[in-house]
Amino acid sequence: MPITFKKLLSFFILVLVFTSAKAQDKNLSQSRKAISINQNWYFSKDPNAKGSASLKYALVNIPHTWNAFDVLDDEPGYYRGVGYYKKKLSLQHTWKGKKIYLDFGAANQETEVYLNGRKIGNHIGGYTGFTVALDQLRFDGKDELIVKVDNSYNESIPPLTGDFTFFGGLYRNVSLVIVDQVHFVDQLYGTNGVYIHAENVTNDKATVEIEGKLVNNTNSKQLQINSILIDVEGNKVGETKWLSASSEGKNISFKLPNISVTAPKLWSPESPYLYQVITRLIDYKTAKVLDEVKTNIGFRYFSFDADKGFFLNGKSVKLIGASRHQDFAKMGNAVPSALQVKDVELLKEMGGNFLRVAHYPQDQAVLDACDRLGILTSVEIPIVNEITENEAFYNNSKAMQLEMIKQNYNHASVIIWAYMNEVLLKMRYGKEPERKKVYLKSIENLAQQLEDLTRKTDPTRYTMMSNHGDVTGYTNAGLVKIPMIVGWNLYQGWYGGKSEDFGPNLDKIHAAMPDKPLIITEYGADVDPRIHAENPIRFDKSLAYGMEYHQIYIKDILKRQFIAGAAAWNLSDFSSETRSETMPSINNKGLLTLDRQPKNTYFLYKAYFNKQPYVKIGDGSWKLRSATNTRQDLSVITNLDSVILIVNGVKQDKKPVIDHVANWKIEFKSGKNELEALGLKDGKMIKDKSLIDFVLQPQSLFNSTHSFNILLGSQRQFIDDKNQIWLPSQVFTKGSWGTVGGEPFKIKNSSRQQYGADKDIKGTLNDPIYQTQIVGLDAFEMVVPKGKYEVTLHFAELMGNGIQSVLPYNLDSLIAEGKEVPPQRIFDVYLNDRLIIKGLNIAAKYGIAKSVESKFECVVTDEKGIRLSFKSLAGKPVLNALQVKRIK
Structure with a gap:
């Protein structure tokens, strides 16, 4: 094929672009370096205010938090105070004459920075980045940094309270940034000083606006800024230049002429096309490149309509996704960037196109991933639950809002800036009506100031507040407008009401404010993947209830056009130290676990929203099962119309798919069961396999080492940390097993749980074993063959004030007998007529909500089996759980 002039020209252009890129990399290496200094810091807490010089330090790496583990222990509270970090700097002598900044991704929440004993900077707020200039360096290897971080409660710094843990520490990356004395920077907001935005975007054209700030610490009189727009292939699309008239001042603002683009490739979730702008700062006299910044940019246009929802690039799009907290199992919030990016990838794989970055700005790696993967985002500052009515709180809130906007301005994925979440939830002055009016007016005033500030700073994006379900309260407070x-x-269906109330409630909200675009910014139900229920009910924390809940919500969201979008609460489980539930200190509403293992609810969203053909056997984490009969429910989650299930080589009936789930009743065999689900899409077979281990109870204990584990007063199953399965209790019938007399424990006057409690049980990782009980039982009987058995009894006192939380998220924790001393409960326990426990007073001997385990052996020599008898001496006897194990 002959080489045409056009092809030859294209070749030379590519060579020039490549050469330019190589030269640019060389210039960048000379003009701007960012060097991680995460390794080899020394850290110490300072609970007694001794000061940095008097402490004993331990070697740590950044990211680091001092709350990774104390938030998970049984002791109420976690360390909120001062921590010191120190490090010797190894600086290259070639950096002399350069400007060096210390760049913090974030530190929670008040930070002071010292260099060689001299304070050089500080920052307020725990979730935005900041930079500190390093001046008067010695370059002798002995330059020492000391960083004081304090996560103590401060009434002038949001968040004041919240359903999440306020981890302390240097929990994001720390870097040295080395630049020329003339460089781009906006140190006030912790950015590189270059702000780029795509404006006037249509399918046919777009405009690139470039502005920013630079610092000139030299005598250079004239500077030139040159910005080049290139596409993903490296082709030059446009260019603009700016020449300073005079650069005698140190701080200079600039705005370049706009770049016009014809037929831009638009950015969207389906095609997240990113251009790049290379912005160079040049000494006009010598043509030397003094600084260079690369910025990704996406061309898109969008709008919200109160009746028709959200539009992207002229097309109707339903925003579907989740909110996200940043912490990870056993790491707290000190999470490497790679794991944070993985979260966004998991959201994309689920079929999501929307991430609510809640309740605070997060690692830049998160929004970088959203840009790259096509995830639209809202970002908010941490004004949660309540405010403080003082000038410092107002000023800190506005500073956070500005830092959030400036630091995330260049991200194509960001379409919403938000600033308050459920701000009326912890209502102050409830018993002082006139004072309450003043407080509400103060909230309205702050909201309006933040709204005005946001629209002035960035008029290209939308603003949002997230409110809890008190529609009348927010309307009357003037916050909706x-x-x-x-x-x-x-x-609805979790903290109150029924799941079926959700859709009608949305219609009422829309009718009450027909001119306001609406997003469901939170909805969810706790799902503890260790808990399963055949007949799920609200607050049982079971996988089954979570599935039913999300099915209802998804359907109601999809069939209402006026709902612009919805973010499930939450993408993953997260730390909330004040919670005391089946998994204390963890909020279990995530679609993923705290260590990012998917639950069935995640698979459900993938079936609804991922376009690829998909089949998933709905066992989730439930690959170890047990029951008293072999016929069990099993579901397959899919986006196909019908599915075939094969169990241990036997094909089951083909089932239609309803709401993305197909259900079977199947026969399990004891031991390993092989399952395969098959579906057909466009002539291609889609399949999934699973291996489920089934333990038939109580037969298994008669001929193996399995124990028979029973949760008294429970309607759910539980898998403990030893992979033992605990079954719900039943009433005794002849020839079987179960309780005689008594009734399940239920919190008085609680509209939440139908049985059991959510107390944090001390001394165990298996709280559900102790969170239910039978009260006033006479006996527990079990027919077993002759032989020797080990019987383990589990007790915990659930009455009384053993609760650590007073947050509204644990409403029932304020109810169980209030703060009164529980009634005396003293009883004897007999095992086959033998007294094994005399005068047990759980509360007096062990305290409230403390796990108690007692083991006994017995020999069964007749046909009566095992009988536990309970004799009351005062009050009603209780039993929380028991285990029976055969001993050879």
């Missing part, structure tokens, strides 16, 4: 979008955190 302020933001451009109203977000609603709705939990």
Whole structure:
């Protein structure tokens, strides 16, 4: 094929672009370096205010938090105070004459920075980045940094309270940034000083606006800024230049002429196309490149409509996704960037196109991944639950809002700036009506200031507040009218009401404010993957209830056009130290676990929203099962129309798929069961396999080492940390097993749980074993063959004030007998007529909500089996759980 002039020209252009890129990399290496200094810091807490010089330090690496583990222990509270970090700097002598900054991704929440004993900077707020200039360095290897971080409660710094843990520490990356004395920077907001935005975008054209700030610490009189727009292939699309008239001042603002683009490739979730802008700062006289910054940019246009929802690039799009907290199992919030990016990838794989970055700005790696993968985002500052009515709180809130906008301005994925979440949840002055009016007016005033500030700083994006379900309260407080979008955190079927109330409630909200675009910013139900229920009910924390809940919500969201979007609460489980539930200190509403293992609810969203053909056997984490009969429910989650299930080589009936789930009743065999689900899409077979281990109870204990584990007063199953399965109790019938007399424990006057309690049980990782009980039982009987058995009894006192939390998220924790001393409960326990426990007073001997385990052996020599008898001496006897194990 002959080489045409056009092809030859294209070749030379590519060579020039490549050469330019190589030269650019060389210039960048000379003009701007970013060097991680995460390794080899020394850290110490300072609970007694001794000061940095008097402490004993331990070697740590950054990211680091001092709360990774104390938030998970049985002791209420976690360390909120001062921690010191120190490090010797090894600086290259070639950096002399350069400007060096210390760049913090974030530190929670008040930070002071010292260099060689001299304070050189500080920062307020735990979730935005900041930079500190390093001046008067010695370059002798003995330059020492000391960073003081304090996560103590401060009434002038949001968040004041919240359903999440306020981890302390240097929990994001720390870097040295080395630049020329003339460089781009906006140190006030902790950015590189270059702000780029795509404006006037249509399918046919777009405009690139470039502005920013630079610092000139030299005598250079004239500087030139040159910005080049290139596409993903490296082709030059446009260019603009700016020449300073005079550079005698140190701080200079600039705005370049716009770049016009014809037929831009638009950015979207389906095609997240990113251009790049290379912005160079040049000494006009010598043509030397003094600094260079690369910025990704996506061309997109969008709008919200109160009746028709969200539009991207002229097309109707339903925003579907999740909110996200940043912490990870056993790491707290000190999470490497790679794991944070993995979260965004998991959201994309689920079929999501929307991430609510809640309740605070997060690692830049998160939004970088959203840009790259096509995830639209909202970002918010941490004003949660309540405010403080003082000038410092107002100023800190506004500073956070500005830092959030400036630091995330260049991300194509960001479409919403938000600033308050459920701000009326912890209502102050409830018993002082006139004072309450003043407080509400103060909230309205702050909201309006933040709204005005946001629209002035960035008029290209929308604004939003997220409110809890008190629609009347937020309307009367004047908060609904302020933001451009109203977000609603709705939990019908969880904190109150029924799941079926969700859709009608949405219709009422829309009718009450027909001119306001609406996003469901939170909805969810706790799902503890260790808990399963055949007949799920609200607050049982079971996988089955979570599935039913999300099916209802998804259907109601999809069939209402006026709902612009919805973010499930939450992408993953997260730390909330004040919670005391089946998994204390963890909020279990995530679609993923705290260590990012998917639950069935995640698979459900993938079936609904991932376009690829998909089949998933719905066992989730439930690959170890037990029951008293072999015929069990099993589901397959899929986006196909019908599915075939094969169990241990036997094909089951083909089932239609309803709401993305197909269900069977199948026969398990004792031991390993091989399952395969098959579906057909466009002539291609889609399949999934699973291996489920089934233990038939109580037969298994008669001929193996399995124990028979029973949760008294429970309607759910539980898998403990030893992979033992605990079954719900039943009433005794002849020839079987179960309780005689008594009734399940239930919290008085609670509209939440139908049985059991959510107390944090001390001394165990298996709280559900102790969170239910039978009260006033006469006996527990079990027919077993002759032989020797080990019987383990589990007790915990659930009455009384053994609760650590007073947050509204644990409403029932304020109810169980209030703060009164529980009634005396003293009883004897007999095992086959032998007294084994005399005068047990659980509360007096062990305290409230403390796990108690007692083991006994017995020999069965007749046909009566095992009988536990309970004799009351005062009050009603209780039993929380028991285990029976055969001993050879």
